Amino acid sequence: MFSPKFxxxxxxxxxxxxxxxxxxxxxxxxxxxxxxxRAEILANALHDAVNHIQTCSxxxxxxxxxxxxxxxAYDREDSLxxxxxxxxxxxxxxxxxxxxxxxxxxxxxxxxLDGIGPEEIGIPALMARLQQGQIEEVILATNAxxxxxxxxxxxxxxxxxxxLRMTRIAQGVPQGGELEYVDSHTLGQALHQRLQFx
Amino acid sequence: MFSPKFxxxxxxxxxxxxxxxxxxxxxxxxxxxxxxxRAEILANALHDAVNHIQTCSxxxxxxxxxxxxxxxAYDREDSLxxxxxxxxxxxxxxxxxxxxxxxxxxxxxxxxLDGIGPEEIGIPALMARLQQGQIEEVILATNAxxxxxxxxxxxxxxxxxxxLRMTRIAQGVPQGGELEYVDSHTLGQALHQRLQFx
Ligand SMILES: [Zn+2]
Ligand SMILES: [Zn+2]
Numbered sequence: 001m002f003s004p005k006f007x008x009x010x011x012x013x014x015x016x017x018x019x020x021x022x023x024x025x026x027x028x029x030x031x032x033x034x035x036x037x038r039a040e041i042l043a044n045a046l047h048d049a050v051n052h053i054q055t056c057s058x059x060x061x062x063x064x065x066x067x068x069x070x071x072x073a074y075d076r077e078d079s080l081x082x083x084x085x086x087x088x089x090x091x092x093x094x095x096x097x098x099x100x101x102x103x104x105x106x107x108x109x110x111x112x113l114d115g116i117g118p119e120e121i122g123i124p125a126l127m128a129r130l131q132q133g134q135i136e137e138v139i140l141a142t143n144a145x146x147x148x149x150x151x152x153x154x155x156x157x158x159x160x161x162x163x164l165r166m167t168r169i170a171q172g173v174p175q176g177g178e179l180e181y182v183d184s185h186t187l188g189q190a191l192h193q194r195l196q197f198x
Numbered sequence: 199m200f201s202p203k204f205x206x207x208x209x210x211x212x213x214x215x216x217x218x219x220x221x222x223x224x225x226x227x228x229x230x231x232x233x234x235x236r237a238e239i240l241a242n243a244l245h246d247a248v249n250h251i252q253t254c255s256x257x258x259x260x261x262x263x264x265x266x267x268x269x270x271a272y273d274r275e276d277s278l279x280x281x282x283x284x285x286x287x288x289x290x291x292x293x294x295x296x297x298x299x300x301x302x303x304x305x306x307x308x309x310x311l312d313g314i315g316p317e318e319i320g321i322p323a324l325m326a327r328l329q330q331g332q333i334e335e336v337i338l339a340t341n342a343x344x345x346x347x348x349x350x351x352x353x354x355x356x357x358x359x360x361x362l363r364m365t366r367i368a369q370g371v372p373q374g375g376e377l378e379y380v381d382s383h384t385l386g387q388a389l390h391q392r393l394q395f396x
Contacts, residue, residue, distance in 0.1 A: 001289060002260040003267075005247045012243035015236040016214075017228045023216070029286050030215045031244065032251050032260060038213040039248045045210035046241035049203045049226070050234050062200040062230060069201075088227045091199055180224070 006032070058129075060105040060122065062087045070094075070103060077101045079136040083126065083155065085109050085143055088180040093141065096188035101139070104129065109147040110154055121151070123158065130162055137165040139194060143178050167194040204230070256327075258303040258320065260285045268292075268301060275299045277334040281324065281353065283307050283341055291339065299337075302327065307345040308352055319349070321356065328360055335363040342369050 001007065006028060013024040031039040055061070056068035063069070070076065070090075080101025084090055090103050106121040118124070130138065140155055142148035156166055170193035179187065199205065204226060211222040229237040253259070254266035261267070268274065268288075278299025282288055288301050304319040316322070328336065338353055340346035354364055370388035371380050380388075 001292060002285065003251055003262040005243070005250050005262055006260060009243045009247040012236070012240040015229075015233050015240060016211075016225050018221070025289065026286070027214050028247070029284075029289070031213075032247060033285065035213050036248050038210070039244050042210040042213060043241040043244035043248070045203070045207045046229065046237050046244075049207040049230060050237045050241070052203050053201055053230050062204060064201040064203055086227075087200065087231065088224070091223065091227070094199055 056105075059090075059103045060107055060125075061090045061103055075100075078134050080139070081130075081135045081137070082139040082141050084141045084179070085148065085151070086180075089141065089143075092180045092182065092184070092187060093191065096184040096191065098188040098191050101137075106142070106151070109142060109145075109151045111147050118154070118158075123155070126155075127158065130159065130164065135164065137167060139191070140166065140168045141179070141191075145176055145178065169194050253305075254303075257288075257301045258305055258323075259288045259301055273298075276332050278337070279328075279333045279335070280337040280339050282339045283346065283349070287339065287341075299335075304340070304349070307340060307343075307349045309345050316352065316356075321353070324353075325356065328357065328362065333362065335365060338364065338366045 009028045009031070010021070010024045013019055013027050014021065016024075019027070031042075052064050053062050054064070056063045056071055057066050058071040059068060061068050061070065077100055081104055082093065082099060082101055083104045083106065084093070085106050085108060087105055090105060093099050093103075104126050106123070106126070108116055108121040110116060110118065110121065129135070138155070138159065140152040142151045152168055159166055169187075169190045182190075207226045207229070208219070208222045211217055211225050212219065214222075217225070229240075250262050251260050252262070254261045254269055255264050256269040257266060259266050259268065275298055279302055280291065280297060280299055281302045281304065282291070283304050283306060285303055288303060291297050291301075302324050304321070304324070306314055306319040308314060308316065308319065327333070336353070336357065338350040340349045350366055357364055368391065369384065370391060371377065371384065377385060
């Protein structure tokens with residue numbers, strides 16, 4: 001209401017998750033009134049992040065390089081692969097400090113009603129990675145939601161013929177809970193107490 | 199943790215009011231994963247707003263021009279001046295749709311312990327404006343906090359010698375407020391300032 005550019009800023013702030021019209025207005029006023037310099041820092045950080053952060057060509061997590069630091073790390077086990085839905089889950093698991101293997105990010109979960117099948121979440125690429133023979137254990141760490149469970153189950157079936165130990169993170173993640181919102185202690189426990197399926 | 203630019207974005211998002219580390223992380227992931235284009239829109243909106251929004255040279259609210267649209271409006275009463283602490287208050291009052299006068303934004307409140315005296319909140323400029331003689335009524339709409347009350351009281355004293363009607367926005371039980379949940383100071387005020395109906 002002060003000016004078109006103010007209104008544009010309020011609208012733009014609403015793309016942030018869980019920011020409604022009232023808090024977008026409050027944020028815009030706070031930035032203009034008290035944090036002009038830091039608003040510029042935020043603008044530049046957004047611009048830089050959007051233009052430099054990409055998908056790791058091995059694990060499909062996020063990185064500024066072609067291959068992420070976890071995939072590049074020599075001190076992590078190549079024989080242990082943790083399959084997750086999103087980079088947020090990689091972040092959540094890293095924050096537990098209880099995993100020293102590598103990751104594979106699906107970038108989603110199976111959801112036939114939304115037209116998301118195995119191709120859409122890159123399962124062929126994962127299968128190719130598993131067939132290279134370096135991996136001994138696959139930890140299925142998809143969310144404990146209905147679709148996450150279905151995705152884990154699908155992968156279990158798909159890997160039946162491969163000489164792999166397949167595990168699923170333990171119960172302890174509450175039913176219906178999404179990994180990125182679980183506290184790291186619970187998530188660490190769940191990793192530690194994973195059950196062997198095959 | 200994915201990359202330095204990711205961490206920088208998380209840090210930068212924390213300048214937003216009531217955004218903690220967890221939600222900054224969630225916002226950053228959401229922007230990078232799902233809203234890359236809109237993140238650019240937000241970056242540009244921030245940049246534009248910071249560089250083009252300034253203080254109105256008459257009322258000290260926010261505007262892209264030298265003089266804001268409210269000060270420029272021909273259909274608003276020049277004789278009625280509402281004094282508020284911040285542009286956020288202008289916004290709140292405009293959203294009621296019940297005020298058709300002009301504004302004066304102090305940009306703060308008196309707070310002697312923080313070294314904020316009359317000069318710091320531009321009271322000399324306000325006095326100069328009042329002495330021009332166009333204004334007939336001043337509505338003191340500073341906050342109902344201790345400092346806001348002290349500021350209103352200071353202005354009342356400062357304007358004693360001027361031929362102005364001085365009013366203060368009413369204080370009492372908010373619309374829909376239940377008496378048992380209203381703090382006793384507010385309730386005491388509401389009783390004290392009761393309106394006679396008959
Ligand atoms: Zn990687
Ligand atoms: Zn103005």
